[in-house]
Amino acid sequence: MTDENKIIALYKEMYYAMINKNEAVLERIHDDNFILIHMTGMRQSKKIYISSIMDGTLNYYSSQHENIQVKITGDSARLIGQSCVNASVFGGNCHTWRLQLAFQLVKKIMTGILQWQSLQLTDLKILK
Numbered sequence: 001m002t003d004e005n006k007i008i009a010l011y012k013e014m015y016y017a018m019i020n021k022n023e024a025v026l027e028r029i030h031d032d033n034f035i036l037i038h039m040t041g042m043r044q045s046k047k048i049y050i051s052s053i054m055d056g057t058l059n060y061y062s063s064q065h066e067n068i069q070v071k072i073t074g075d076s077a078r079l080i081g082q083s084c085v086n087a088s089v090f091g092g093n094c095h096t097w098r099l100q101l102a103f104q105l106v107k108k109i110m111t112g113i114l115q116w117q118s119l120q121l122t123d124l125k126i127l128k
Contacts, residue, residue: 003077004070007105007116011081014118015063018053026050030118031106061086061094077116079103 001009010029017025027050034046044052052058067082080102088094105116 003072003107003116007070007072007077007079008068010105010116010118011068011079011103012065015060015065015083015085018058018060019062021054023050023054026053031108034118057090059088059094061088066098075107077105077107079105 013025014029016022017029027046030046030050032046034049036044036049038044049058053060062085064084065081066084067080069080071078080100082098082100084096085099086094086096103118105118107116
């Protein structure tokens, strides 16, 4: 599997873990210094982001990926993903959003295996 395919698979695995509230997978996917920057500008650390998924503050029900672009430079990568996401967040009603996000990744050796791990999710926006 190419690095590009591994990164795309990681993006899809992240959504699967968000939908299924799989804390272990989210912990593995995101670097300990991970930051999520919401479209409002609010910043969440890895710990707060994952706990918000686990406690129901952020509820994800489905995702359909429309366009995924990956650019790799050495041991760093940037993924831009466009997905239709059905979710209810921060106490709001369930809604389907067409979202675009930028995913910063780094290649690291974890448990003796060279793997990609996310550092930051930014540029989250709603598409028309």
